[in-house]
């Protein structure tokens with residue numbers, strides 16, 4: 001399976017370009033000084049851990065003292081629910097930013113975690129795509145809103161984490177255009193050649209046409225069960241193919257992570273001693289090292 005993917009990416013003059021993962025990203029002092037690091041969590045495969053990663057990475061960064069904004073860009077609103085937002089009572093959501101050009105400052109709400117704010121989603125977001133489809137700036141609406149907010153300095157953030165939907169639709173494109181980098185969770189019990197091909201060509205297309213600074217932060221293996229041979233085999237294949245672009249941290253499968261979301265808590269409140277907390281802490285440290293290496297010693 002991975003051999004096929006490798007062949008596609010390595011084929012010359014193919015329509016599917018080589019995934020652009022520049023070595024420089026990891027050590028660029030310019031990048032590490034960027035005021036706000038914006039990361040989109042993307043994979044059109046459903047249920048691979050995007051939202052669980054968004055919530056727990058955002059929470060851990062906030063607990064380490066960074067100012068964090070999580071943006072829920074999925075009509076399922078799981079990130080909003082999972083961090084304790086009652087979406088039925090919301091006046092505004094990310095929908096209003098995209099469709100009505102509302103200032104994000106008016107949509108941002110604090111979560112129960114210190115230093116962690118959220119721009120929540122509502123189910124209405126499904127209709128946003130149709131409403132913005134004819135706008136000339138349709139792919140850059142979220143980026144414009146974020147930059148406008150950061151410029152006013154009413155709110156400032158060290159990290160913005162964008163939770164995307166399981167689709168490469170116009171909303172996800174807005175997530176990719178707004179971000180500097182992409183974190184791709186891949187579950188270790190299923191691998192789709194076609195899915196990866198489509199994902200990387202979309203990222204490449206966005207990079208070429210809409211956001212030249214977009215880069216791959218890393219591939220994150222998720223839902224890993226060390227007792228299952230198939231999980232081990234797929235993890236090895238992921239490492240063989242993506243090599244050092246795979247985070248050294250692997251997120252293990254643990255019921256505590258699922259329970260934490262259902263209880264509207266991050267894993268650090270729900271089960272701070274669990275494998276889930278251990279893994280997401282390690283991932284957060286990997287992310288800080290890649291994006292703000294200077295601050296790792298200051299922790």
Ligand SMILES: Nc1ncnc2c1ncn2[C@@H]1O[C@H](COP(=O)(O)OP(=O)(O)OP(=O)(O)O)[C@@H](O)[C@H]1O
Pocket residue numbers: 044045046047048049050051052053074076078164165166222223224251252253254255256257258259261
């Ligand atoms: N490491 C894990 N161990 C056990 N359960 C997990 C783990 N990660 C995620 N889950 C559970 O798996 C389900 C899917 O996870 P999650 O919602 O994070 O995926 P997703 O990629 O955001 O899904 P979607 O594509 O629908 O947005 C959820 O019920 C979640 O609680």
Ligand SMILES: [Mg+2]
Pocket residue numbers: 050051052074078164165166
């Ligand atoms: Mg999700």
